[in-house]
Amino acid sequence: MLLIKPRQTRLRYSWCIAAWRPSFTHFMHEYLALHQEVDGSDQPASEQPELFVGDVIQAAIRDGLQVDAVPFPDGVCLDIGTPEGLIQAVRDHTP
Numbered sequence: 001m002l003l004i005k006p007r008q009t010r011l012r013y014s015w016c017i018a019a020w021r022p023s024f025t026h027f028m029h030e031y032l033a034l035h036q037e038v039d040g041s042d043q044p045a046s047e048q049p050e051l052f053v054g055d056v057i058q059a060a061i062r063d064g065l066q067v068d069a070v071p072f073p074d075g076v077c078l079d080i081g082t083p084e085g086l087i088q089a090v091r092d093h094t095p
Helices: 022-039 053-062 083-093
Strands: none
Touching: 022 053
């Protein structure tokens, strides 16, 4: 089970990288199309709740798709999906 952006947590691990097969891509396209219909496609995107990749992965797990994880307890991950993380990545990796 994935916990999507909990306010507080004592979890030891978080997922940071995902690689998938075409079957997940197909699932994701169908899930997003259905999600848009259910949430009301007439509602502006700015008023819809943010949908995270983790939400789609969790739905895939519920639907029976196989999801595996590989922990790397001594590794680090930088979330470049946030403005702060992207700025940090550019700072860290620009000569």
